[in-house]
Amino acid sequence: MxxxxxxxxxxxxxxxxxxxxxxxxxxxxxxxxxxxxxxxxxxxxxxxxxxxxxxxxxxxxxxxxxxxxxxxxxxxxxxxxxxxxxxxxxxxxxxxxxxxxxxxxSFSRPTPLVYAPDIDLQVDKLPGGAKEKTVSILVQTDLDGHVVACNLAKSEDNEPKNLVAVACKEAATMSPMPVRDGDGRSVTAVRPLKVSFATALP
Missing domain, CATH: 3.30.1150 (Fusion Protein Consisting Of Minor Coat Protein, Glycine Rich Linker, Tola, And A His Tag; Chain: A; Domain 2)
Known part of the structure; x- marks a missing residue:
């Protein structure tokens, strides 16, 4: 694909x-x-x-x-x-x-939470010597839930292109993610995904 x-x-x-x-x-x-x-x-x-x-x-x-x-x-x-x-x-x-x-x-100021990554990847190294990096991407799925398009989320415009390419390639290997509308019919859709990169421990 x-x-x-x-x-x-x-x-x-x-x-x-x-x-x-x-x-x-x-x-x-x-x-x-x-x-x-x-x-x-x-x-x-x-x-x-x-x-x-x-x-x-x-x-x-x-x-x-x-x-x-x-x-x-x-x-x-x-x-x-x-x-x-x-x-x-x-x-x-x-x-x-x-x-x-x-x-x-809450009755007091809450501690903000974040969503866990949808995909966790281990790599040999990351740009700038970083140990961890999270990239936000958007994927388009067809009626069967297969990924047919992928790009970086707009708010993440400065991310290295090689990480985006790896994140999109990995998203394409995920199990199909069909989306159904309010009437239960399969629809094409745009889905946000978070991909976490971490370097291997020495």
Missing amino acids: SIILGLAVSAALTGATPMGSPGRWLTDQDYPPDARRRREQGAVAFTLLISPNGMPLKCNVTRSSNFDDLDKQSCTLLMRRARFTPARDIDGNAAHTYYRGFMYW
Whole structure:
């Protein structure tokens, strides 16, 4: 299977971007009363399936806060308030995509969390003598979930091209990742992936 590197074509994959600040998706008034009374707090990791018109179609909790009220309220608010500038495929068409993030329920300033890499790679060396490096890429999948295009995420424009090429090549070897829309039909999609590189221990 051939991989189209976005760095070498006229158009490139782009991910969905929130319209407005995601910080406005949650306010103090949204805290479930019973959870507030019980002093329940925690972080909810979520994944939204975003339609080509920028609307969320599905919300999945990928890491629970350990409190049902907080998990359910997170998805309720995200489905109601989250809106996006659509992702674009390699031809520039609006596409289905995923958006991942965290919603924090806390009575004090929370410690920000990050998503674990989707792919972990071990290499002999990295640019600049670094020991670890994470590269964010976007892949386009066909109806069967196979990767048909790949490029660097726009926010990572300065990453070394050789790391991007390796990350895209590795993404192409992953098991198929079919995406289904709100009606359960297979669709082509743009998916964000994080690829972690680490040098081998001496």
